[in-house]
Amino acid sequence: MxxxxxxxxxxxxxxxxxxxxxxFGDLYAPLDRHEAQVASDRCYFCYDAPCVTACxxxxxxxxxxxxxxxxxxxxxxxxxxxxxxxxxxxxRVCPTEQLCEEACVREAAEGKPVQIGLLQRYASDTxxxxxxxxxxxxxxxxKTVAVxxxxxxxxxxxxxxxxxxxxxxxxxxKPKPGGLNEYGIAAYKTPDDFAQKxxxxxxxxxxxxxxHEQKLGAQMTLDGLADAHDAxxxxxxxxxxxxxxxxxxxxxxxxxxxxxxxxxxxxxKSSVPIGRNVVVIGGGMTAVDAAVQSRLLGAENVSIVxxxxxxxxxxxxKEQDHARHEGxxxxxxxxxxAVHADGVDFEYTADGPDGLTxxxxxxxxxxxxxxxxxxxxxxxxxxxxxxxxxxxTGPGRTSRAGVWxxxxxxxxxEDLTVTAVAEGRDAAEDIHATLMNGA
Amino acid sequence: MADLxxxxxxxxxxxxxWLASAPPTDKEYNVRRAFEAGxxxxxxxxxxxxxxxxNVNGPxxxxxxxxxxxxxxxxxxxxxxxxxxxxxxxxxxxxKRDWPDRAMVVSLMVPCEEWAWKQILPLVxxxxxxxxxLNFGCPHGMSERGMGSAVGQVPExxxxxxxxxxxxxxxxxxxxxxxNITDVRQPAEAAYRGGADAVSLINTINSITSVxxxxxxxxxxxxxxxxxxxxxxxxxxxxxxxxxxxxxRNTETADLPISGIGGITTWRDAAEFIALGAxxxxxxxxxxxxxxxxxxxxxxGLSQWMDEKGHTSIAAIxxxxxxxxxxxxxxxxxxxxxxxxxxDLCISCxxxxxxxxxxxxxxxxxxxxxxxTVIDEECVACNLCxxxxxxxDCITMEAMAxxxxxxxxGKVVEEGFADWTTHPNNPAAVAAE
Numbered sequence: 001m002x003x004x005x006x007x008x009x010x011x012x013x014x015x016x017x018x019x020x021x022x023x024f025g026d027l028y029a030p031l032d033r034h035e036a037q038v039a040s041d042r043c044y045f046c047y048d049a050p051c052v053t054a055c056x057x058x059x060x061x062x063x064x065x066x067x068x069x070x071x072x073x074x075x076x077x078x079x080x081x082x083x084x085x086x087x088x089x090x091x092r093v094c095p096t097e098q099l100c101e102e103a104c105v106r107e108a109a110e111g112k113p114v115q116i117g118l119l120q121r122y123a124s125d126t127x128x129x130x131x132x133x134x135x136x137x138x139x140x141x142x143k144t145v146a147v148x149x150x151x152x153x154x155x156x157x158x159x160x161x162x163x164x165x166x167x168x169x170x171x172x173x174k175p176k177p178g179g180l181n182e183y184g185i186a187a188y189k190t191p192d193d194f195a196q197k198x199x200x201x202x203x204x205x206x207x208x209x210x211x212h213e214q215k216l217g218a219q220m221t222l223d224g225l226a227d228a229h230d231a232x233x234x235x236x237x238x239x240x241x242x243x244x245x246x247x248x249x250x251x252x253x254x255x256x257x258x259x260x261x262x263x264x265x266x267x268x269k270s271s272v273p274i275g276r277n278v279v280v281i282g283g284g285m286t287a288v289d290a291a292v293q294s295r296l297l298g299a300e301n302v303s304i305v306x307x308x309x310x311x312x313x314x315x316x317x318k319e320q321d322h323a324r325h326e327g328x329x330x331x332x333x334x335x336x337x338a339v340h341a342d343g344v345d346f347e348y349t350a351d352g353p354d355g356l357t358x359x360x361x362x363x364x365x366x367x368x369x370x371x372x373x374x375x376x377x378x379x380x381x382x383x384x385x386x387x388x389x390x391x392x393t394g395p396g397r398t399s400r401a402g403v404w405x406x407x408x409x410x411x412x413x414e415d416l417t418v419t420a421v422a423e424g425r426d427a428a429e430d431i432h433a434t435l436m437n438g439a
Numbered sequence: 440m441a442d443l444x445x446x447x448x449x450x451x452x453x454x455x456x457w458l459a460s461a462p463p464t465d466k467e468y469n470v471r472r473a474f475e476a477g478x479x480x481x482x483x484x485x486x487x488x489x490x491x492x493x494n495v496n497g498p499x500x501x502x503x504x505x506x507x508x509x510x511x512x513x514x515x516x517x518x519x520x521x522x523x524x525x526x527x528x529x530x531x532x533x534x535k536r537d538w539p540d541r542a543m544v545v546s547l548m549v550p551c552e553e554w555a556w557k558q559i560l561p562l563v564x565x566x567x568x569x570x571x572x573l574n575f576g577c578p579h580g581m582s583e584r585g586m587g588s589a590v591g592q593v594p595e596x597x598x599x600x601x602x603x604x605x606x607x608x609x610x611x612x613x614x615x616x617x618x619n620i621t622d623v624r625q626p627a628e629a630a631y632r633g634g635a636d637a638v639s640l641i642n643t644i645n646s647i648t649s650v651x652x653x654x655x656x657x658x659x660x661x662x663x664x665x666x667x668x669x670x671x672x673x674x675x676x677x678x679x680x681x682x683x684x685x686x687x688r689n690t691e692t693a694d695l696p697i698s699g700i701g702g703i704t705t706w707r708d709a710a711e712f713i714a715l716g717a718x719x720x721x722x723x724x725x726x727x728x729x730x731x732x733x734x735x736x737x738x739x740g741l742s743q744w745m746d747e748k749g750h751t752s753i754a755a756i757x758x759x760x761x762x763x764x765x766x767x768x769x770x771x772x773x774x775x776x777x778x779x780x781x782x783d784l785c786i787s788c789x790x791x792x793x794x795x796x797x798x799x800x801x802x803x804x805x806x807x808x809x810x811x812t813v814i815d816e817e818c819v820a821c822n823l824c825x826x827x828x829x830x831x832d833c834i835t836m837e838a839m840a841x842x843x844x845x846x847x848x849g850k851v852v853e854e855g856f857a858d859w860t861t862h863p864n865n866p867a868a869v870a871a872e
Contacts, residue, residue: 034508037506037507038506038507041506041507044788044790044829045790046787046788046789046790047788047789047790047792047793047805048789048805048809049789050787050809105786105787105788106786108786108787109786109829109830
């Protein structure tokens with residue numbers, strides 16, 4: 001690290017250009033052809049394979065790996081995209097260690113699963129690099145569908161609807177499509193503008209019109225969308241963020257982690273200011289992404305503080321290990337009690353029968369910046385809710401006829417890219433069936 | 440420490456590992472390196488009469504790969520030595536002079552006329568070589584000219600040429616056999632009748648390694664065309680083992696020494712050939728894949744195994760498996776086994792289930808939680824589940840004790856021996872006396 005890491009306070013350009021490039025390059029190098037052949041040979045082609053069961057999009061993993069092994073990555077990619085049109089992004093961001101690779105029988109046997117994620121990336125990248133889109137649209141149906149939110153769920157739904165011949169208008173509140181793929185995922189997981197390249201590739205299906213900076217409740221209403229289209233699919237994610245709810249929450253140095261990650265994704269890394277001492281509050285993937293990227297920007301001391309035990313953290317063990325490897329300190333069982341301009345006071349907690357209680361032991365962590373990553377919230381949508389999300393039955397049907405929902409805004413399923421893709425796909429199939437059987 | 444030295448048909452060498460007649464033994468430089476590396480002997484690449492032959496100027500080899508480009512099979516269209524006879528003879532003499540304790544066998548291939556053999560044999564004898572090997576096996580190129588496997592496929596020619604050789608030299612004569620024949624016992628018997636001191640086998644198998652699907656041409660491809668080559672390497676070992684055993688079991692050739700060849704890559708491969716009757720082994724593809732150094736593993740491995748088992752010499756283990764090579768009709772039909780799956784080792788991949796359910800006897804059950812169990816009422820002990828299981832020793836074949844009832848047939852497992860020759864379903868069965 002350069003001297004820049006020892007500059008007090010919040011500063012941009014702590015590193016030299018070469019370090020930024022290195023830090024925000026590909027986290028895991030892609031497999032080349034030979035490596036892919038060797039990796040694919042490890043697959044046992046299991047019967048009724050556990051990895052397929054573990055995949056939210058049910059990709060036929062043994063089949064696509066065998067197609068790689070026989071030197072037809074294009075056929076492998078088609079197998080992947082048939083189930084998951086964002087197979088390229090999922091290959092990069094899926095917590096495979098909790099999904100397919102955890103279920104892999106070689107994980108059970110040797111603790112070394114088949115590298116399913118990297119193999120999926122090899123196949124999908126091969127086809128995307130060729131610029132080929134292995135799907136063609138059915139004849140126009142004359143139906144139009146509004147898809148609100150161009151994140152993973154929305155893109156997946158839009159593609160499947162367009163494939164079936166429907167006209168899709170894809171709305172998003174942001175200037176660019178992609179949702180969390182574009183604005184929310186750590187930069188080192190998807191370098192080289194992959195999110196936009198993937199959207200461009202996906203759009204080759206045709207029949208999808210993108211309309212940017214159209215926010216539900218601002219530029220348009222659900223009633224208006226329902227009137228103008230034959231069906232509406234909501235995939236608006238969780239736009240709001242939870243606040244700490246402390247007296248000093250309004251301090252300038254307290255920043256929403258989602259906003260920080262978004263800024264980082266859309267900026268030259270050297271222009272993003274970062275504190276010498278950074279504290280991240282939360283226990284999920286957003287907390288890890290914020291903390292790791294703080295280190296990569298040159299922060300000297302970065303801690304993640306989570307109020308419950310480590311086993312309750314929603315960030316996977318692999319993500320936690322990655323954070324530790326990047327020099328992030330993990331502190332569990334501590335909750336914030338006061339925020340100051342130069343630090344945060346935490347109280348240790350105990351998780352007992354009465355829920356989480358403070359133990360009375362307080363400590364202070366120095367902090368030039370505090371990133372808050374304690375969950376996101378859904379705004380007002382005018383639909384029945386299940387908990388704090390849109391209530392759905394079956395493949396994304398909401399309480400209002402003609403309106404479906406999927407992805408993070410809808411109840412059920414984990415908040416994962418791959419889950420959102422599955423929900424978008426399945427809702428699209430249900431919309432298609434409804435539109436074609438109905439009037 | 441086990442004694443690895445051998446006396447093979449009068450040819451002595453400090454260990455049984457010889458390099459087969461092939462590119463690794465083509466010239467002095469290679470053979471000196473081989474002896475320095477520790478090989479017990481070499482069979483010098485086949486000599487012919489001048490003018491020397493020529494080779495193609497394009498690819499000579501093609502390969503079959505397993506995982507991670509592990510070479511499993513090699514095909515070649517190289518011919519015999521393409522250097523002048525005198526050059527080879529001088530080099531053989533020089534190497535043998537410097538390495539008197541190593542076996543120096545010279546492979547020969549000249550036309551099927553006695554004068555040709557009378558001409559070349561004294562020249563070889565003059566080098567001080569320990570023996571000759573008659574190349575009746577090479578299946579490509581030379582066979583088109585009436586030599587190599589074209590001779591090896593006609594037992595009468597084998598006998599005739601072998602007799603000429605024995606009449607014209609004092610050197611031990613090894614006849615190298617081709618596997619491109621239906622019954623390998625017949626050429627071996629012919630060599631024996633002709634007076635051969637030993638046979639060596641197998642030479643390479645007629646093969647096309649692969650087809651280039653852009654050119655629609657066999658590989659290796661020379662300017663758009665390909666000719667069949669000779670196949671060797673680990674892939675051919677089971678074929679070679681069987682042919683060695685066939686000759687070793689044959690009472691007509693029971694005392695004919697055998698030099699085993701065919702895919703020998705490790706000490707264990709060598710030990711298997713020796714157990715089936717080989718007195719020496721010859722290696723080529725493994726050396727061409729990994730270099731001469733592999734002989735160190737072969738020697739240390741064979742020596743360790745022999746020490747562990749109390750075997751003191753190669754002669755003591757040679758042919759030990761031959762009495763257990765049986766005809767199918769003499770296998771014990773009263774022996775009943777069942778597959779057994781060790782649930783602690785099982786990783787639930789389900790390959791045994793897919794194999795048994797789709798292609799065998801529906802004798803493996805699968806539960807909702809992916810527990811796989813053998814259904815004894817259906818299991819015929821075919822062993823396919825064992826073969827496809829990726830975990831060693833996870834599935835085993837367990838013999839049923841005599842007196843117990845086989846749930847598949849409902850019959851009591853009999854204690855005694857009963858084979859097909861006495862089975863009631865055999866129309867030619869001999870009634871028990």
